[in-house]
Amino acid sequence: MRWICLGVVAATAVGMAGPALAADGAAVDGRLLGLVWVVPFAGILLSIALCPLLLPQLWHHHYGKIGALWACSFLVPFALVHGGATAWFETMHMMVLDYVPFMMLILALYATAGGVLLTGTLRGTPATNTVMLAIGTLVASLTGTTGAAMLLVRPMLRANAGRTHQAHTFIFFIFLVANIGGSLTPLGDPPLFLGFLRGVAFFWPTQHMLAPMLLASVLLLAVYFVLDNWHWRHEPEPLRRAPPASDPVGLEGGINVVLLLAVVATVLMIGLWRPGPFPILGQQLGIQTGIAVLLFVAITALSVVLTPRDLRIANGFTWEPMKEVAKLFCAIFITIIPALAILRAGDAGALGWLIELTSRADGSPNPATYFWLAGGLSSFLDNAPTYLIFFNLAGDDPVHLMGEGAQILLAISAGAVFMGANSYIGNAPNFLVKAIAEEKGVPMPSFFGYCGWAVMILIPIFLLLSVIFFR
Numbered sequence: 001m002r003w004i005c006l007g008v009v010a011a012t013a014v015g016m017a018g019p020a021l022a023a024d025g026a027a028v029d030g031r032l033l034g035l036v037w038v039v040p041f042a043g044i045l046l047s048i049a050l051c052p053l054l055l056p057q058l059w060h061h062h063y064g065k066i067g068a069l070w071a072c073s074f075l076v077p078f079a080l081v082h083g084g085a086t087a088w089f090e091t092m093h094m095m096v097l098d099y100v101p102f103m104m105l106i107l108a109l110y111a112t113a114g115g116v117l118l119t120g121t122l123r124g125t126p127a128t129n130t131v132m133l134a135i136g137t138l139v140a141s142l143t144g145t146t147g148a149a150m151l152l153v154r155p156m157l158r159a160n161a162g163r164t165h166q167a168h169t170f171i172f173f174i175f176l177v178a179n180i181g182g183s184l185t186p187l188g189d190p191p192l193f194l195g196f197l198r199g200v201a202f203f204w205p206t207q208h209m210l211a212p213m214l215l216a217s218v219l220l221l222a223v224y225f226v227l228d229n230w231h232w233r234h235e236p237e238p239l240r241r242a243p244p245a246s247d248p249v250g251l252e253g254g255i256n257v258v259l260l261l262a263v264v265a266t267v268l269m270i271g272l273w274r275p276g277p278f279p280i281l282g283q284q285l286g287i288q289t290g291i292a293v294l295l296f297v298a299i300t301a302l303s304v305v306l307t308p309r310d311l312r313i314a315n316g317f318t319w320e321p322m323k324e325v326a327k328l329f330c331a332i333f334i335t336i337i338p339a340l341a342i343l344r345a346g347d348a349g350a351l352g353w354l355i356e357l358t359s360r361a362d363g364s365p366n367p368a369t370y371f372w373l374a375g376g377l378s379s380f381l382d383n384a385p386t387y388l389i390f391f392n393l394a395g396d397d398p399v400h401l402m403g404e405g406a407q408i409l410l411a412i413s414a415g416a417v418f419m420g421a422n423s424y425i426g427n428a429p430n431f432l433v434k435a436i437a438e439e440k441g442v443p444m445p446s447f448f449g450y451c452g453w454a455v456m457i458l459i460p461i462f463l464l465l466s467v468i469f470f471r
Helices: 002-016 035-054 056-082 084-113 126-159 167-176 190-197 204-233 254-272 287-306 309-314 320-335 337-344 352-356 367-378 383-393 398-402 406-422 428-439 447-469
Strands: 117-119 250-252 277-280 283-286
Touching: 035 056, 035 320, 035 337, 035 447, 056 084, 056 320, 056 337, 084 126, 084 254, 084 283, 084 287, 084 320, 084 337, 084 383, 084 428, 126 167, 126 204, 126 254, 126 428, 167 204, 167 428, 167 447, 190 204, 190 254, 190 383, 190 406, 204 406, 204 447, 250 254, 254 287, 277 287, 283 287, 320 337, 320 428, 337 383, 367 383, 367 406, 367 447, 383 406, 398 406, 406 447
Parallel strands: none
Antiparallel strands: 117 250, 277 283
């Protein structure tokens, strides 16, 4: 992280040397940016995809430095061309308003969920695994996809520890628990929370997202059950004939359940209490968001202090996956700046041709295109700002979008939430689950390998949803 911070400072210092430096920072005009500015963003994505496969030792020891290099490869030229003040403003806008609140929420969920230990013996049979995936899918809309994923990924790892084939279980875990399960409330996934902040009713997703979420989940659970049964038949006979689990399932670390509920209450507070903004580093941060960040830090500290060390050891808890996510997402959030600016420019930007696809020939909005564009971009951009871009493109009027435009809002919401499962970087829990599984010795597929699973399993389901719900 310190390398990225140094890069930000260096870029700003370089820009300040220029004669055209503005007195006050301002957002860059996306109409002025060509697609060449997106190269660093593509670079960090390709690094995440290829380096663990081609250069595993280098990546394992230096992924933070590699991320910092890509961040600087954007920031330094950007500061030279557009001025240090603009570079500083854009970076702080992303860090203060998006990255820090986002990561503090992820940190609090990671710490509290990692302090809850499900005891007892769980045996990773196809039936048990399918039930656990179904439970996680339902829980995700209450605790958030990150909370549900962190709560259940380690019990799932322990249940399947003796099995030869495990990777498919955690691929479907990402599909269901880390993404599609968070469809029914603003607590479930960041895009829906941003819609809540913009005026979408709290239970609007529950009412409108329930049918597509249930259809996608049932189909995925059915496919998983068939696939896991096939793998189960190829497991060693002693494993298959082992006696059923006898130890009853229990729960330790109950204080973390209370702290997890405190995280949920804090998220609700952000949406329900809006006292106004306060200035920080040239940005206007909502007082409620600033307080929430402090509360997330306090909840994390309480979890660390109040959770017995032996419990975390028994849970296989380490901070390394969180460090990896924090460093890599910092680089992603910085290099994504020009991509989002170009998309905000709409028809006048370098991707204007893409935006034009959202309308039919008669000028009416096309729900299917909103679904696939919002979803396709959410597969590789952060799904929360992508949701906001298309929310604004659809008129930025929650009353209209919840009424006459309900099909468009549903398409945007489903695309952003569901298709965050298409890649490891579509949603933060995806990468956490991958990192934790690999830390425990599960050979997860490469970036492109995982995308291949998504193309084979998810895309046909999304095509079906498109035909049924977004014609």
